[in-house]
Amino acid sequence: MHKSNQSHHLYGFTDLKTLNERGPVVISHGKGIYVYDIHDKKYLDANSGLWNACAGFDHPGLVEVAQKQYSKFAGYHSLFGRLSEETLELSDKIIEVSPFKDGRVFLCNSGSEANDTMVKMLWMLHARKGNPQKRKIITRINGYHGVTLGAASMTGKPYNGEFQLPLDGFIHADCPHYWKFGNAGETEEEFSKRMANNLEELILKEGSDTIAGFVAEPVQGAGGVIPPSKNYFDLIQPILKKYEIPFVADEVICGFGRTGNLWGCDTYNIKPDIIISSKCLTAGFFPMGAVIVNKEFADEFTSVSEDAEEFPHGFTAGGHPVGCAIALKAIDVIINEGLLENVRSVSPYFHERLNEFNGYDHIGETRGIGLMAALEMVKDKKTKEPFEGHLNMGDKVANMSIDNGLICRPLGPAIVLCPQFIINKGQIDEMFDSLHSTLKQAFN
Ligand SMILES: *Cc1c(COP(=O)(O)O)cnc(C)c1O
Numbered sequence: 001m002h003k004s005n006q007s008h009h010l011y012g013f014t015d016l017k018t019l020n021e022r023g024p025v026v027i028s029h030g031k032g033i034y035v036y037d038i039h040d041k042k043y044l045d046a047n048s049g050l051w052n053a054c055a056g057f058d059h060p061g062l063v064e065v066a067q068k069q070y071s072k073f074a075g076y077h078s079l080f081g082r083l084s085e086e087t088l089e090l091s092d093k094i095i096e097v098s099p100f101k102d103g104r105v106f107l108c109n110s111g112s113e114a115n116d117t118m119v120k121m122l123w124m125l126h127a128r129k130g131n132p133q134k135r136k137i138i139t140r141i142n143g144y145h146g147v148t149l150g151a152a153s154m155t156g157k158p159y160n161g162e163f164q165l166p167l168d169g170f171i172h173a174d175c176p177h178y179w180k181f182g183n184a185g186e187t188e189e190e191f192s193k194r195m196a197n198n199l200e201e202l203i204l205k206e207g208s209d210t211i212a213g214f215v216a217e218p219v220q221g222a223g224g225v226i227p228p229s230k231n232y233f234d235l236i237q238p239i240l241k242k243y244e245i246p247f248v249a250d251e252v253i254c255g256f257g258r259t260g261n262l263w264g265c266d267t268y269n270i271k272p273d274i275i276i277s278s279k280c281l282t283a284g285f286f287p288m289g290a291v292i293v294n295k296e297f298a299d300e301f302t303s304v305s306e307d308a309e310e311f312p313h314g315f316t317a318g319g320h321p322v323g324c325a326i327a328l329k330a331i332d333v334i335i336n337e338g339l340l341e342n343v344r345s346v347s348p349y350f351h352e353r354l355n356e357f358n359g360y361d362h363i364g365e366t367r368g369i370g371l372m373a374a375l376e377m378v379k380d381k382k383t384k385e386p387f388e389g390h391l392n393m394g395d396k397v398a399n400m401s402i403d404n405g406l407i408c409r410p411l412g413p414a415i416v417l418c419p420q421f422i423i424n425k426g427q428i429d430e431m432f433d434s435l436h437s438t439l440k441q442a443f444n
Contacts, residue, residue, distance in 0.1 A: 150170075
């Protein structure tokens with residue numbers, strides 16, 4: 001019925017060859033950590049939708065808050081000094097639960113918009129402070145920051161070559177993935193030191209006074225769940241300080257509990273100037289992004305905005321009252337309904353079961369933290385050589401898994417698992433048992 005070519009939908013991030021063969025999976029509804037397609041086939045969604053449905057797909061409290069807010073005030077902007085009370089309340093709540101003692105929040109509709117907004121804030125701030133040349137943005141290979149022009153330029157994935165991106169002035173530093181990029185005989189500590197030295201050299205080569213900011217995910221998410229190598233952030237933060245380069249933590253995936261703390265920055269002792277948030281901020285119930293700035297940045301930025309009369313930027317739907325009411329509830333659910341607690345209590349078991357896959361000939365590495373993990377598929381375990389073909393093996397496994405009732409999207413050679421914060425031990429078993437049978441099938 002729903003064969004792709006007969007629909008007018010234009011698909012993003014979708015392998016069109018597979019789509020043409022198999023047709024889309026049309027999801028009708030969700031219950032807890034499961035989704036159901038229009039033929040009532042049930043799937044355990046081990047990707048929480050797209051990392052965001054942390055409270056499950058039908059949390060009654062979130063649904064109720066949305067319904068109530070639609071009845072009270074169904075939509076408004078947040079510009080020209082007019083905005084809803086829910087918008088103000090959410091901004092205060094986000095600062096209250098952020099690592100910043102004081103600060104401010106800019107609200108938009110996605111992680112990409114939040115990143116583009118952040119870049120414009122840095123550019124405006126530096127220029128107004130007399131440093132118009134301070135415009136370059138350093139991110140990292142395999143970093144994922146979104147798809148709009150700025151965010152795509154920040155993203156360190158080869159597919160952006162399709163658009164002849166990055167734009168000028170977006171620079172990609174090393175990816176701190178020891179298993180993949182460590183030299184023969186190099187210890188993990190030595191590797192991290194090399195990463196830090198390379199970053200300093202890059203800063204000096206580009207000119208430290210030309211760099212507007214450094215942006216990093218605490219754990220690289222869409223790059224394939226890559227936690228930093230040992231001491232990496234301890235080593236690079238003093239370098240950024242030394243050259244007065246603001247540190248932006250892209251917490252779109254890590255933020256609100258994924259790593260077992262409310263912020264990935266807490267997990268890795270990162271002291272950022274700016275935090276980017278989205279995804280779990282509304283538990284996937286509404287599109288929203290946030291740029292969260294610390295007090296020092298907020299004070300300076302407010303002051304230069306006064307000089308300029310305004311910060312000439314804003315989205316029609318940014319700070320939407322329904323989204324804000326949902327986010328307020330989502331934060332409450334994560335913190336006060338035991339979701340963060342549950343991430344902490346089930347993640348040791350999650351990793352225990354993940355480690356079983358190290359026994360496979362075609363799994364080169366398992367890795368992760370909290371409730372995010374990846375299994376890296378290799379053709380040859382010794383040489384770490386990947387399977388041929390860009391998407392082939394990953395797609396094969398993804399499709400077999402879907403047929404077996406488990407949604408776990410491979411990212412290149414890595415199979416990613418990032419279940420909902422409400423998952424229990426029995427469901428973790430169900431997920432890994434299904435993955436075992438899929439991989440046995442796939443590697444035979
Ligand atoms: C998903 C993601 C984004 C982009 O968010 P969108 O809402 O898809 O625009 C940015 N940064 C990170 C770390 C992400 O995972």
